[in-house]
Amino acid sequence: MRRTLNLLLRDMLLAAVCMLALPGLAANVCGHGDSLLNPQAIAPGLGGTGNLAIRPGIGGTGNLALEPGIGGTGIVGVITGFASICVNGVEVHYDDATPISDNGIAIRAGVLEVGQLVVVQALGNGDELQARRVALLHLAEGPVDEVDMVRGELRILGQTAHWSARPDQWASMRPGAWVRVSGYRLGNGELLTTHLQPASAQAQVQLTGVAEVRGGNIRIGTAVISTSALGFWEVLRTWWAAAGGKELHVQGEWNGERILANNVRIQPTRALLGTMGRVVLEGYARNAGNDHIDLGQGAIALGGTVSAAQREALLRDPEQRIRVFGSVDASGHWIAERIEIRDTPAAHVGRASGPATGGPGDPRNGTAPSPGSMPEPMGTTETAKSPGEPSGSSGKPRAK
Template sequence: MTTSKLSRRTALVAGLSTVLFPHVAWPQSTERDVEGGIGGTGIVGILTDFGSLIVSGNLLQTDGSTRFSDGFGQINESDLKIGDSLTIEAAGPPEALLAKRVHVTHPLVGKVSAQSQDGLELVVNGVTCRLENPAADIGVGDRVAVSGLWRGRMVIASRVSRTRSPRDLISGDVQISFGRVRIGPVNMRGPGMSGLVDGSFATAIGRFEPTQARFVAESLTATRFVGAAGALAQLSIEGYLDPVAAAPGYRVAGLGHSFARNLQLDRYEDTRVLFNGPYTGRFAANRAVVLPERFQARRSLLATLSKS
């Protein structure tokens, strides 16, 4: 494991840092409106443990005020499963975070159109999903909900489960080029596309048309954080980097928020990383922890971080 500071003006250091979530207050920027997010402590990652919730190395309590949802509406806390990809808005100091909103952020919901012989890759809504272990009793033609993280044009799946929902879903980074709108590698059509911002986060619900290789949205949500915990001050984000033209040259795939321009990120371009730091209208990450690809090793490390 490597924990590093991320300023160009500071040497990169190795070793375990016990200060992954510093107590820092920052003024808010008008760039926040472009980025499309508000909230207290914004956490994006995979649920690795219960006994409270452990997500991306953060220990979170819940109470009667905590709201639970997925892309299709309200759910119950009991519906959460290990491996779910979550967006959380939490209030309180780092050592006593209270989740105000817990949202299961599926990158994909749809029909399995192809499957590798070893069962470690599925294609859903035209997107390849790579699994650590074959999904039991899942095959071509099944409708599934995929949890996981975007990595380039594919999803690294942390959980794949059957779903009864007849509607398809895709969520992730918006990419706009020559008037064409994509989420991940998928061409998008439907109302509301003209209002999307390149690099922002969006969730579309509708139908994937395999013959046209496009997703036709019937409804569109263009925010990840909704203000459930107040003004955004910190982010804790698990993910992979995608190269972009703007400084600092990378974006966390699927996040929808940009890094501060002065960060040094080259060493993390091919790894799974947990980034922590202030949100000032851009993500001013100041700590990075390289995470194992294997789930059990990552789970153990994140459990340790949650106690530090």
Template sequence: MALVPAQAAPVCVDAGQGPSAEAGGVGGTGHAPGEGGGIGGTGARLGVVGVITGFGSLCVNGLRLQYDSSARISENGRDTGAQALAVGQFVSVEVERTGDALLARDIGIVQLLEGPLSASPEGGRFEVMGQPVRLLPDAQVQDGGRPLQPGDPVKVSGMRAPGGLVHASRIERAPALELASVIGDVSHDNDVPGIDGLPVEGALGEAAESPTRQLLARGRWDGRVLRILETRMDPSLRFADRVNNVVLEALVSGRLDDGSLNGCGLQVVGAAAARLRGLAASDLLDVRRVRMTGHIAPDGRFVAEELDARLRGQPEPVR
């Protein structure tokens, strides 16, 4: 196994330990949504979306998420088991609060790209099915003990920046991969249908059902185009209509004060008393890694009650 050196992971806390700067200030005890805690009291439902930083329970966004055999675990919408979970994966977790514990009821592993490498990795830059991929500074690369080569099937977990570039938190060799897949915005470059520029053939649907307006397409890659066998909504925020609040890690660009801030396929606006950490509302952000606590409004906007821009592992500038 070859690992890119990782920076220190954020502190992993229980729901009742109070706000934590390392955890992005998402603690709090018994606050109802909108009252400043962001988690809610016993019985509250919460969505936690971000990178796995540790185990001994599941550590995501600085929160300790407990889970047992009753939790549903899936990978790009297909059922799997706990053995599939790994540090560095980007996951989407539906959580229920019980006392000071956060119990994961539904854990979804999100792989932005599944398919063959189309170029030799160079200096933290990869290419999968023609799509450029950049490694985040704290990314992990699981190559199975030998260097990755063009044609090797891989899974890429991480975040897309506004504009579509993939920033990977984990890349792993996937020798048993049967079908390729991609998650992103539907595009029409030069009248050629695609997903964030990756050419596809076949019906594109269901994107409108996702809060992010993004789509997961799965099929066979022929070296030029992904021939679609199945589509489904982006699984990242599949629980949006069932949870009180969401703790979301994302790459964002734009300004909060003029309504141009966006990330994870969502427009981001600040709540009336939003708490900002490491930025001002007038700051122009350019692919900044942030952690946000808030809710998804009926019009699809993410209303941030707290936004923390002090996260480690910021992406390298794209040249």
């Protein structure tokens, strides 16, 4: 009996391998065949590699090793599902050897969840890539200052964070509780939460965002960043970066009004991306012009392939989520080659940390999503929503 079962399992495995090796079955499944649940969280080592792991290639990269690309592709966006991982509609394959980090600390793949903001270095070009490394990026980590369930808002480190969640999730949220916030920054500097994770209290808070000099202080949102504990050259570098409106990652002590910084990283997202030949970025424009756009990581020049209609749409409504496909020139400047208008803030809802479940609230079953589900990219101009992407709605965040 045991021998018969072994033979049956062997035949099933061989059949599966043959099917996966068929050319037509390696297509990008993000948006129509992906899952809200990370398979690595259930059975570490059994998921995440996708079809490419068993195909011929170099170091497990499969056919992508043969695809064109200069320096690889850098991706910045929110995880929307697991086929391997789906970020910005791109399927990114990874395996047990892929380095995955959280604030420089190595983590296992099972920690990844829908809604988390990631920065990915990948090999290949197109809508299926192989990850070289993956890094989680949190917009804020620290104690909650205020909770406003009616408005769907939290205050954390001087930032307003919009969060659509179930009543039971709000009930567990209290001032003083530590959380880690992932998501997008809106054009007005407020946070659109796509993943909220409870955290244990730490000696230092962390905040990432575009800095500015206002009222004689460096500010990220409404939080003042004090540089008095930094060295002379670090102070100069930080003030220079803030005056130029650059992205900063700040660690330090929070007193309710300001962060006494003891460590500042300038342009952390770009540093995590490294030297890439191409980029796929998603976010909200903090400013836009006829020849440039900025999603918070620095200026992106609009290339000649960006249509006049797209440029006009960017200027007409700054509060819209966009996806940028671009290249990186020899000097490291980002150049947008194609732009997709994804949605406005009103189409977003947030997601709390924890396993996703199916059922009536699962956005992939065609019924209305439950509160607290993943935000939905809804296409508006020139681009339709990818089939199967999650959907949702919430009140539009107020402008300040």
